[in-house]
Amino acid sequence: MTTLDEFTWMHIGAGSFHRAHQAWYLHRLRVKGDDRWSIALGNIRDDARALLDILTAQNGEYVLETVTPAGERSYEKITSLRSIIAWDEQLSALIAKGADRQTRVISFTVTEGGYYLNTDFKLDQQNDDIKADLNGGVRTIYGTVAHILRRRRATDSGGVTLLSCDNVRHNGERFHEGLTEFLTLQGDTQLTDWVTEHTSTPNTMVDRITPRPAAEIAGRVKDKLGIDDRAPVMGESFIQWVVEDNFINGRPALEQVEVEMVDSVVPYEEAKIRILNASHSCIAWAGTLLGQSYIHQSTGTVPIRQMAYDYVTQDVIPSLSPSPLDLAHYRDVVLERFSNPYIQDTNQRVAADGCSKIPGFITPTLVECYRRGQSPDATAVLPALFFLYMRRWHEATLPYDYQDGILDKQATHALYASADPIAAYANDSKLFGPLAGNAEFEQLLRRTINRLDAWVQDNSAVFAGH
Template structure:
């Protein structure tokens, strides 16, 4: 009899349930039930969702929609255990320490790794400081508790798998986690992690909006299931994983996952072409009064900004590539324009303070080093500055969410005598460019041009 294996996932949000859980579900549909998911969360904000999932025995319906509006509904059955939240993370610790748990995966957003632009652990962050004192409000604090218990119970090897939109996510998570353990004085555990875990890099992709009430209504009409945890996403899906699992893995290649030696070409294309462009469209659309990504993308001026950024700066930076980058650009923009997804600018605009250094600044640096003026890429930090200005003035139409924001300090900088200069001189956003006068002049010119464009653009109703 084959021993059953558990994929414990930290992060109960929509993306995991529309992406990784879908792939494990497809394996089970093929008759391979060797792996199942145990799902939990580090913070209490998903406690109600976990309760609803527990009441449904982990089952929920995933609605997908094509650019032509064709919808399909699937009942996902790969989540077999719900780990209820409590302040001690006791269910996460127990499951993570169990020998049948061979993979601990996580989706905590880019901000959840608390890294500086130089990819070092940011020890100034309040949450990191709290966890260094023994709390567990970050991924690092939670994993410290989990792996302490695992080590105490015999220390079976386990793969630690990042599933977030972070460049070199496995390696950078691992570097941050080991730095956290070192700072905390956890040398024996740090050595155990080095010896008994791997952290593969991954690239994940499926646009997954926050579920709105109409999703559950359509699910009930289509399936008869009154689903308290329904989720929806686009029909497109992709997953590329570095094949470096220390304790075995599901046969993901049988359900379309690309298992590779290096994910670098895929992740660079995804982060710079898809993720950065997504945020560009969200910031631009918000500034001229749109609520949704699809309607923002279909505005000629906004689509031109996005297309020129990719064509003029990103594609030259990533060439040569095993991917057809121009084709990838066109597919991405078509996906963003899908009118049936109804993804909000609010969701996509979030966490810009992590996205600028991770997704945009590398292209700026590379083009300037190559002797080119990255006029098209300068649009992105310029848009984000204008977006933050409106945030500081309480002029955004919705609440901006950012995992690393320090509101009082940022508001003070943005309402001071030189807000743009203060923004551009921030090394956490722009690294070496924070002292580059050519870069400052370029962005200042771009901000002035965009301010005129915004003023001339007739506001639209939401």
Template sequence: MSKNTWLHIGLGSFHRAHQAWYLNELIKQGDDSWTIAAGNIRNDSEHTIEALTAQNGEYVLETVSPRGEREYEVIKSIRKLIPWQADLAPLIEEGAQEAVKVIAFTVTEAGYYLDSNFKLVQTDPALKADLAGGNQTIYGIIAKILKKRMQLENGAVTLLCCDNVRHNGERFHDGLVEFLGLTGQNDIIEWMKNNVTTPNTMVDRIVPRPAEDLPARIQAQTGIADQAPVMGETFIQWVIEDNFKDNVRPALEKVGVELVESVIPYEEAKIRVLNVPHAAIAWMGTLLGELYIHDSTNLETARKIAHDYVTEDVITSLGNDLIDLGKYRDVVLDRFTNPHIKDTNQRVAADGFSKIPAQIQPTLIERFKQGARPAATAKLPALFFVFMERWHEGKLPFAYQDGILDEAAVHAMYESADPVKTFAADQALFGELAGKPEFEALLREQVEEVRKLIA
């Protein structure tokens, strides 16, 4: 059977517990027509690459249900590991192979460098470097790959964003076109019109950073000495807009992937009902002294914040036409209480400066337009404000991680005469609501509410 290659950029735990699992399911069914090649833009996971290379790309996935039922499976779908080097030449070379028909990527929300108007943040150092010819971002690397693919007899390819960015395929496409325009590569823009598709997707599985005792547990249960295992919850979902270039794709529908005409309803539900409460619970749980998501979700205060936000504002904004959002909310909150996953608040609390504009701002704007005063949603950026105040004071119990954090600007905000006013006026965070008196008043009120809840 002829082999097609699925190149994945961003070889982290999520990819290995999600997309690689689906491709492995196809291989188990006897369809080995697709295999994965994978590598990274950043030099922060070479230990994983080296471990996987020594294991011929194979590793064990442990899944665990909220009731503690554990299952173990060897994943064999990653057949080529691409070592990192400063110019990313091996990754570019792989992307330029004609056998590569899909290039997918998980680079986190912050990795798309988009402001609240979905334009590139050109002042970001990594993006600045790429605009000058570098390859530190997804745009820089994809531009170089497409330049080479233009020389192929058939370089047509699907570019598949697998991150929690609303309308992710469209946003990535527009960001890439803007990047190409800024770098004078209009020939690639023209070529893309007939040779590239960028479907929207929705991905879902809670995948924490692997626990320290995971290798020992896997060896005890399976006898396998795995140096690069991953773990995740039992639940898994993948919804993809069925818009692969020339319809060249794995038979993903045979292994439970939903190929649909429009991802938007699923995407909106997942971002607003899962991703946003997840972050809110992490922020609140941390403020109340917890370190893990399951412990934080079991706090009545944190759970109520998440429940009220969905009930009062999300359901009103989205309606229940296609998905029962109330039922989905309850399933999600139950998933968060899984004590066996041991997902950390540190992981989930990350990238707040990207999450607020991408995931929370739309609900705020919609509710204001509906004539509401969305206190339940405003409580979420208020939580983040108090959370980052702790960061400013050096009192967080862990290092806060954020791809677009401007440390000097955030410290300056908290040292200003009126930090809440400065925060509420931040257009990058709040878009058209920034600086509006009614929004500032609501946010100020909610910051005080949060302070009372954690007192």
């Protein structure tokens, strides 16, 4: 039973990242003696039921293993998850917990594709999940949160902070705009007005490389701590969380555990999205094309590392300057982190959701280069790699299943079956926004794709498995 001075931070998205990042910070706060806040964890999709059942059996506790680039491992039992929310088709338990008066923060990690935004940052109203939720469903974050907020309004449960923890530029603002558009499309003006008065949506920047847990982690946990943990998680030793200090109904003392509470996350966010996230995708797509499985392998492949280095150096740093961050140093630290062989992060994980990453992480730099009168030769490498990568998907020759929340399979197959796939790709406004239809951009993309296609064919046998 929660007492009046105990509060709930509900998180939607039972993936590894939350358990290695936000849950770790809340755990550290509890270790320091502030146990007023605890986490209730749930999921929208029925793809984490086994994990939630395990966590329920373990009273929400699990071990986090972290590893440095030098291979130094440390272990910590995480105790901040005090409530595991069982999944059901109507999300009834999740909605009830979200509407509870003691729940003051609702955070979420639903991946870039989980926001269903086009290049104009408007909802993709043609998406089947959005259509279902506009009719009362709970397939998306918008439909789910709408149900929660209606219940809070009806029960006078007070305000709540809605905190995106995904790699989406201006994530709090984008979510707020998407939710407002969603409610407007539903015709619920009363709830829209209530949201304006009773919610806040701070922007955040989150960072910790967290691969999908490997089977051998449990054995190391058993050896080091003597614990039989069926749900351990592993991450790199580096961690960062920057949050705009705009919580409407109280918050944990996050600054006590080195969360950076700021007025604006924009400089941190732009550096992270364009330098870390976009480079990560570049390396994963290129490495997959060469037959490599792991990020550290691909980062250690000199031509691939050079692609990422040139992209940041030639195009991103000029786009983000001046900056309060040392962008060149940040670039070098990022590439060092990607080189960590002990993380065993897979190209499959990082390559996912490219249909959201191109417009979100990469197209802004393309556009800004042209605005400066500069040809974005180095940046064009990234969408060119994705074109070749998705051609492999079309041909069913990828070495693994590609996961993408907004992939239109029929349209993508049709693109590669067309008379001029590169022209169709370059003219895709969902990916390239204002550059779609730009002849100069199309020619740059064509040259780059053809050059990289030849490079892959010449080098696959050389670098595969390296």
